[in-house]
Amino acid sequence: MELHSTKQKQALNELFQEADLLSSTQIRDQIVGQLYRKSHQLVKEGVSFTKNKFDHRTEKLDAIFTSPVFGFPIMLVMLGVVFYLTIAGANIPSSMLAELFGWVEGYLTLFFTELNAPDWLHGVLVLGLYRGTSWVISVMLPPMAIFFPTFALLENYGYLPRVAFNMDRLFKTVGAHGKQSLTMAMGFGCNAAAIMSSRIIESPRERMLAILTNNFVPCNGRWGTLIVLASLFMATGFTGGMKTIVTTSVIVGIVLFGIIITFLVSWVLSKTALKGVPTHYTLELPPYRKPKFFDTVIRSSLNKSWSVLVRAVKVAAPAGILTWILANIQAGDSSILLHIVQFLDPLGQAIGLDGFILMAFLIGLPANEIVLPILLMGYLSTGALIDVDGIEDLKKIFIDQGWTWLTALNMMLFSLLHYPCGTTLVNIYKETKSAKWTFWSFIIPTGIAFFVTFLIAQLARILNWV
């Protein structure tokens, strides 16, 4: 057996030596050249054109969508429109769902009292499990059911490669790969999936840049948090349609800020730890194709929303139970939850947040979807239970806890910038096979999140804005 393999190795080495002698640097060019000549010949023989005039629609549209003048404004408007539709459309179904779940909860509580069930059981199952999950669903499902199909329609129409085309120059300037904008686009849906999609980038260096910065694109799990906080705190002086527009602008601003941070981090990394020159690549701009409307809408809203939701609920249920238990087991004079919160509070205050928010982000590590529900459960566990009938009622809870616009803004920024979720981290490890880079993908965003929120909090306090 051993003998066999050494003999085999020897033969292989001889083969390699022989090949080295024969190989030349032009051989790849010759092979590919021959392939192209053959393809050309085949097409010349086997394909005929009856129409001389080509369809110029795609070229005409590209002249607009990828124009140096209109390209970026159009991208911004598209982004704005998608978010506007999401926010405007999600409001009413969200509060309706919340109401529905609240109504069911009343009956559940009644049912538990009927059964003479012990208080702790009711607490764990209804106040922990049921409430945690139902909040996740009512906050997340409506925006998702609008955002995913809209995005998928743009994608299937063929607009996304144009975005990549527009962004290419910017990425080149910071030393990254143009296809990074495609992985970023995937990140809007789910960072964990986007990490996998970074395989389309050939060079390992640029792929690592895409992986390390993907987190700065808010994923679906964070949309809920961003949208709720923006609509509660950022558009207070406005009503009706204006309110939605202001909320949308805030969200677009947050997304742009994330993109700026992406460029900044890519630039710093490509000048330091990941030095190198961006490689060339071919970006295919497919013809614009009219998407199959219902097919796309139904497939993406059902499939994607459903799978993300299932994941959220899977995590939300245990996290809800955990939070309830932590909040209800007494250690000394207060609950375990409060001990954790008090421990985290000074750090939280320094960056304009509080101990509860940091605790929610910690428990929310497995999935960003549950951060807001956990936070609410934490807040509610401290005082009398308030019935939350709609999204607007949430604001009362936050205000009672001493929230200002600064708290909301910094929580949004922290959510945008902080460490990737557990699934994403696992995927980063799987893709890079490196504990070191997985660690950095945790530390870099977290460091930036603390730095940015600290800066804003201190600035706002010095200037007496709050």
Next chain:
Amino acid sequence: MSNFRIALCGNPNTGKSTLFNALTGLKQHTGNWAGKTVEMKKGVYTYKNDQYEIVDLPGTYSLYSNSLDEEIARDFIVFGNPDITIVILDATALERNLNLALQVLEMTNRVIICINLIDEAEKLGININEKLLMRRLGVPVIKISARNKTGIPMLLDTVSRVISGVIQCTPFQIEYDEETERKIKILEPMIDRIVGHDISARWLSLRLLDGDRQLFEQIEERKARNREVLINGATFHKTKTGIK
């Protein structure tokens, strides 16, 4: 009832995933941009009592293992033992797409070339003489529109007839310049001795001339693993009979 395995490869954005969905009915999102399928997706369909497992390979422009995607696709075609490889081409960009088909023809024997988006090509006034391409390439060439589900029955029938041997494939092999051909002739017998007949020695020679040593190391690794399994299997068998 037998089980067969089909590899589905093609350039990005040629409707590979659409065909995959049409065949398997497995719901999966297909996007209109390059490099969407980063993982291999598997699906199953039945045709005339036979079961076909179809694997949707990542979309690539070549199979020279420039990137992880290309490596995944290439490895599956070479090492994944597909009973048949379907190369899907975009009818509106046939010249560029044919490059990949020509590469696949060098790698494996049983290939079907599937020209997709034929409806779009007809709209653009592109007429494709698939019979001529079939004669030139030595494998079945089928025009389909995966979106409108035209040509699919023909494709399914051809797949089953190629697998059962009713249709014989003699994939066209590109002839390179004299210099390269001479080098191939030197390497081919050496590779034949080391690797065996499972993988085309001509293709391996080309890969080696291109400097792809990693491919050979991988072959050795796979062989070693197979031997181990064989030995373990044998010992397991022995103890089993011993108990008897």
